[in-house]
Amino acid sequence: MKKITLIALLFLFGAALFSTNETAEAEPITPEDKGLAIAIEANRRGNGFGDMSAEMLMTLKNRHNKESKRNLRIKTLEVPDDGDKSISIFDNPKDVKGTAFLTLSHKTGDDDQWLYLPALKRVKRISSSNKSGSFMGSEFAYEDLSSQEVEKYTYKYLRDEEYAGQDCFVNELDPVHPKSGYSRQIVWMDKKEYRTLKVEYYDKKNALLKTLTMSGYTLYIDKYWQPDEMNVINHTNGKSTRLEWKDYKFRSGLKDKDFTKNALKRVR
Amino acid sequence: MAKYPFIQFRAVLVSLCTLLSLCTAQQAYGAGELSGYVAFEANLFAHAPLYEAQKNHAVSLSFKPEYYHEWQSGDRSVTFTPFIRLDSADPERTHFDIRELFMLSVYERFELGIGLRKIFWGVTESQHLVDIINQTDAVEATDGEEKLGAPMFSMSVQLESTANDNLGTLDIYILPWFRERTFIGKRGRLRGALRVDSDQTSYEADAEERHIDLAMRWSRSIGDYDIGLSYFTGTGRTPTLTVGTDSNGETVFIPRYILIDQAGIAVQKVHEDWLLKLEAIARSGEGDTYGAWTGGFEYSMSAVMGTHVDVGILGEWSHDTRGNGAATPLEDDLMFGLRIAVNDIGGTEALFGIVQDIDTSARSIFLESSKRYGDHLRISLEANIFSEIPANDLLFGLRDDDFVKFEAAYWF
Numbered sequence: 001m002k003k004i005t006l007i008a009l010l011f012l013f014g015a016a017l018f019s020t021n022e023t024a025e026a027e028p029i030t031p032e033d034k035g036l037a038i039a040i041e042a043n044r045r046g047n048g049f050g051d052m053s054a055e056m057l058m059t060l061k062n063r064h065n066k067e068s069k070r071n072l073r074i075k076t077l078e079v080p081d082d083g084d085k086s087i088s089i090f091d092n093p094k095d096v097k098g099t100a101f102l103t104l105s106h107k108t109g110d111d112d113q114w115l116y117l118p119a120l121k122r123v124k125r126i127s128s129s130n131k132s133g134s135f136m137g138s139e140f141a142y143e144d145l146s147s148q149e150v151e152k153y154t155y156k157y158l159r160d161e162e163y164a165g166q167d168c169f170v171n172e173l174d175p176v177h178p179k180s181g182y183s184r185q186i187v188w189m190d191k192k193e194y195r196t197l198k199v200e201y202y203d204k205k206n207a208l209l210k211t212l213t214m215s216g217y218t219l220y221i222d223k224y225w226q227p228d229e230m231n232v233i234n235h236t237n238g239k240s241t242r243l244e245w246k247d248y249k250f251r252s253g254l255k256d257k258d259f260t261k262n263a264l265k266r267v268r
Numbered sequence: 269m270a271k272y273p274f275i276q277f278r279a280v281l282v283s284l285c286t287l288l289s290l291c292t293a294q295q296a297y298g299a300g301e302l303s304g305y306v307a308f309e310a311n312l313f314a315h316a317p318l319y320e321a322q323k324n325h326a327v328s329l330s331f332k333p334e335y336y337h338e339w340q341s342g343d344r345s346v347t348f349t350p351f352i353r354l355d356s357a358d359p360e361r362t363h364f365d366i367r368e369l370f371m372l373s374v375y376e377r378f379e380l381g382i383g384l385r386k387i388f389w390g391v392t393e394s395q396h397l398v399d400i401i402n403q404t405d406a407v408e409a410t411d412g413e414e415k416l417g418a419p420m421f422s423m424s425v426q427l428e429s430t431a432n433d434n435l436g437t438l439d440i441y442i443l444p445w446f447r448e449r450t451f452i453g454k455r456g457r458l459r460g461a462l463r464v465d466s467d468q469t470s471y472e473a474d475a476e477e478r479h480i481d482l483a484m485r486w487s488r489s490i491g492d493y494d495i496g497l498s499y500f501t502g503t504g505r506t507p508t509l510t511v512g513t514d515s516n517g518e519t520v521f522i523p524r525y526i527l528i529d530q531a532g533i534a535v536q537k538v539h540e541d542w543l544l545k546l547e548a549i550a551r552s553g554e555g556d557t558y559g560a561w562t563g564g565f566e567y568s569m570s571a572v573m574g575t576h577v578d579v580g581i582l583g584e585w586s587h588d589t590r591g592n593g594a595a596t597p598l599e600d601d602l603m604f605g606l607r608i609a610v611n612d613i614g615g616t617e618a619l620f621g622i623v624q625d626i627d628t629s630a631r632s633i634f635l636e637s638s639k640r641y642g643d644h645l646r647i648s649l650e651a652n653i654f655s656e657i658p659a660n661d662l663l664f665g666l667r668d669d670d671f672v673k674f675e676a677a678y679w680f
Contacts, residue, residue, distance in 0.1 A: 068613040069643075082654055094679035095646045096615065097303055110538075112489065120413065121388040125494055125536055125542050132609040133570030133578050141571070179540070181571060203574070236574065257376060261489070262424055262437060266345070266372060266379075268301075268336060 035155030035171045042194040043150050049224050051091055051254035055247045060138055063238035070136065071202055076147075077254050084147040089267050090136070099116040101126075102264045105147035110177075113142075116264045123210045123261050132181025138241040139210060141181055141236045152176055158186070164215075182209070193195040193217075195263075196223045210234050221250045300337030304349075305646075306330070307677035314670040315455055321454040326357035332367070339369075343374045349417075353408070360453030361407040367417045384417035387441070389485060389498060391536040392562040393543045394584045394623065396545050398532035399485055400500045403447040406427070410458050410652070410666075419445040428484075436488025436495075439556075443481040446503050446525070449643040460665030464509065466518040471503065472527045473628040479503050479527075496534040504528035504553060506595055528553030541568055545584070560588040560596070564603070576611035582621070597662040600626045614639040629656035630663065648675040 029037075044211060058070040071092040077085040083105030088100045098118035105111040110128035117124065131143040153173040161170050173185040183206045188198040195217050203209040216228030230243040311326045332352040338345040349368040355361035370383025390396035401418055402601035408414035421442040445447035451464035473479035481502025488495055507523035514520045532549040548561035564584030572579050583635035588594035605621035625631065633655065636650040650673040658669040 043316060064612065067615075093615075093640060093643050094303060095305070095640055095644075095677070110540075112538075121386050122390075125391075125538055127538050127541050127566070127568050129567070130578070134576040137576065137611045137613060137615060175378075214620075225628045253374075257374070257426065260426070260437075261487075262379060262426075266342070266374065268338065268342065268345075 004252065007212065012028075032155060032159045033159035035105050035173075036150075038152050038171055039153070039155050039173075040155060042196075043148075045194050046224065048078070049221075051079055052078075052224075052253040053247075053249045053252060053254070054226075054245050056138075057244040057246075058138055059242045059244070061240045061242070070138075075254055075258065077256070083111065083149050085256075085265065086147065087259060087267060096136075098268065100267050102259065102261065103146060104259070105149070105170050107149045107151040108176075112144055114261060114264060116267075121265065123264055128179065131177065131179045139232045139239055139244070140241055140243075143175070143177075143180055143182075144212070153185075160191075161188070163188045163190075166197065167192070168245050183193060193225055195227075210237055218248075220248055224250065289385070300335060302333060302335050303587070303680060304331075304333035305556075305658070305677045305679045306332075307675055308658070308672065309675045311457070312672045312674070313668075314672075315668040317457060318668050319459075319461060322457055323357035323455050326355055326361075326457070328353055328355040328361065330354075334368075345372050346370070347372070354457075358407070358453045358456030360451065361456055362449060363407060365405065365416050369417070377426045377428070379422075381398035381420070381422040381424075384419050385422065386417060387417055387420075387439075388530070389496060389534060390547055390640060391494070391496075391534045391582055392547045392564065393545075393566070393582055393605065394562055394564075394586055394601070395598055396547065397494055397549045397560055397562055398496070398498055398534050400498075400505060400532070401441060401443070403449055403505050405450050407452050407456070408452040412425060416447045416450070418443060418447060436486055436487075439485045439487070441483040443483065443502065444478070446477040446479060446481065448477070448506065448525075449507060451523075455601070457669050457671070458666055460521075460662075462511065462521045464523055465514045466523060467510070468512065468514070468520075468522045469507070469639045470522070470524045472525065473503055477503075492538045494534075494536045496530040496532075498530075498534070500528070500530045500532075502527065503549075504530075508554065508595070526554050542566070543568070558589045558594075560586070560590075560594070562586040562598070566607075578609040578611060579607075581605070582607065592660060595662075597630075598623070614641060628658045628661060630658060631655040632662045632663065644679050646679060648677070650675075 046163040053073065053075040056072045056074055058072060060068045069092065070090065072084055073089045073091065075087045079085055086103050088101045090096045101114045102114045103111055113126040115124045115126050115252060120249045132141050134141050135145055153175055158170045163167050168188045168190050171187045171189065174185055175182055181203065183202050183204050186200040187196055191197050196214055198211040200208060201210040210232050212232045214227040214230050218228060219225055226245065226248050229246055231240065233240045274485065307330045309328045309330065309403065313325060313442060317324060332351045333351065334349040336345065336347050338340055347368050347370055350365045351367045353362060365533055366384050370381050370385045370516045372578045373380045383667045387401040388399060388478045390399045402415035403418065405414040405416045406412065423440045425438045427438055429435055448466055448469055452459040454463050460462050471477065479502060483498065483500045485498040503525045507525050509521040509523055512522040528551055530549055530551045534547045541672060543566040545565065546563040548559065550557060550559045562584055564582065566580055566582050568578060568580045582603065583605045586598040586601050588596055588599040591599055601623050603623045605619060607620055608618045610616035616639040617637065620635050623632045625650050633653040638646055640646045654663055657663050
């Protein structure tokens with residue numbers, strides 16, 4: 001037994017040595033490698049949260065500054081080897097109260113998504129083409145709000161730049177999925193905490209479509225940074241959407257049973 | 269329904285008192301929430317009525333509050349949803365129902381429910397063949413989408429293999445009290461030549477409405493597929509109608525509810541922008557065993573031309589092996605539909621469709637649309653045209669009932 005442990009240890013040590021060597025001998029790091037490394041590190045820092053819930057106030061604003069508000073609650077369950085599970089529930093406007101989305105996101109391929117219509121008591125499957133579609137009339141597309149997995153993009157580190165008084169990496173993300181509404185996204189992420197501060201979305205014709213800014217980052221359970229506010233401006237139609245987050249709760253004991261089609265029917 | 273005016277009045281009274289006391293309790297303990305709507309509706313018809321007693325147009329008011337209270341972080345809850353409609357033309361449409369009054373308990377792997385509930389099964393759009401738990405509230409809508417609350421004990425079990433793999437959900441329903449279908453009265457539009465006389469209702473089951481019906485359904489999502497297999501045994505929801513006379517000597521339809529067994533399957537597959545759907549049933553009890561199915565597709569396009577507009581194209585074929593003898597107008601029909609979601613601030617949506625009988629000229633064209641104004645008001649507009657309906661079609665009596673329905677609902 002002891003012998004086996006020793007051999008295993010030697011082997012691990014050897015492997016570690018070997019990999020260190022490999023890194024040392026590798027080609028000079030490419031912008032693609034660096035971009036990917038940034039994404040992996042940001043993802044690693046976000047891992048391990050278990051479950052999270054929060055309340056969201058969504059304010060839609062049209063070109064004439066006319067506002068309309070929606071209240072939602074979001075619950076997310078971390079799935080270690082796959083994309084997260086999440087449920088979004090509408091509280092307001094009252095005629096859509098109880099309308100809820102269940103999303104089982106996946107690292108690769110299409111997310112599975114269902115919509116619950118409370119008036120009919122009906123759970124409807126949604127086709128995966130809705131990626132680029134507007135989330136309930138907002139300037140956010142479904143893909144902007146879905147679980148951000150490393151595998152969903154290819155990366156290219158562009159430059160370092162100061163944004164909002166912070167040293168940032170500027171990274172280019174190319175969506176892997178052919179149904180994405182974007183040709184690329186440019187992401188500003190602060191070097192210290194790997195928090196996304198700004199995203200520019202470019203449409204399929206490579207014209208700047210939207211700009212998202214995220215602010216009011218707060219640290220939760222000593223590990224996870226979450227923004228209080230997200231603003232997206234659509235440059236083609238002049239409309240904007242603001243998301244204000246509050247009541248973030250982590251590790252409140254949400255389970256798989258809270259993210260099923262049955263749960264979708266009974267959530268309030 | 270009109271048979272027990274006192275019982276109905278008493279039920280309304282009891283419901284209102286319950287609701288009031290629940291609201292008082294809500295104020296006292298800060299628990300529970302009240303929501304719902306009150307709506308005004310106008311039904312305008314394009315042609316004069318075919319039958320003497322029918323009123324030309326109708327206006328009505330409806331009220332559907334919902335009280336919900338939960339505890340144990342939502343693992344226990346009570347829901348109470350009464351519904352009342354007052355109609356200017358048809359006393360049968362003036363009715364009260366308890367849509368829901370049930371308690372739900374959620375455990376790690378199962379759910380228990382007791383009380384009046386509404387359960388929906390199905391995936392297609394033109395009709396919901398497999399959906400059988402609730403009785404149709406036929407005075408409410410011609411499409412059969414409105415249902416009466418069904419008293420039940422229900423259990424939903426999450427099935428898992430020993431290796432903790434999800435094997436789907438098994439739902440079991442014990443339905444101890446049968447609810448009769450509602451029927452449009454003498455003065456109402458959108459009915460056949462003969463009114464249905466519910467006073468003479470009869471049952472095949474000796475226990476009549478006390479016969480215990482059983483239903484179960486296994487459902488599972490496997491990758492791109494959603495599958496549901498269901499079985500029902502008990503009193504069928506659709507009555508057979510035989511011609512008879514009422515107490516005034518008028519010719520009427522007399523409903524009889526037959527014991528049936530029904531097996532159903534509902535399958536849906538997502539393939540990129542396509543949803544492929546199928547519902548099929550086999551039913552025995554009403555004469556020879558027969559089959560019926562609806563199958564088709566829904567193709568969706570998101571963010572059309574760079575706008576927020578989502579467009580869906582629907583196509584479905586419905587078939588019933590009984591042919592013209594089927595108790596459904598969809599015995600061999602095609603449905604084409606166009607669904608538009610504008611995704612604007614008012615959540616404007618519209619569904620436009622055509623149902624065409626494959627064997628005859630019968631056609632019905634429909635439009636359903638709605639838009640929210642401000643935070644509380646939703647305006648809906650519905651229109652229906654019945655075109656070239658032959659005399660042997662179930663919709664023949666509705667051939668002059670082309671209508672526009674306007675509804676303004678205040679949600680709270």
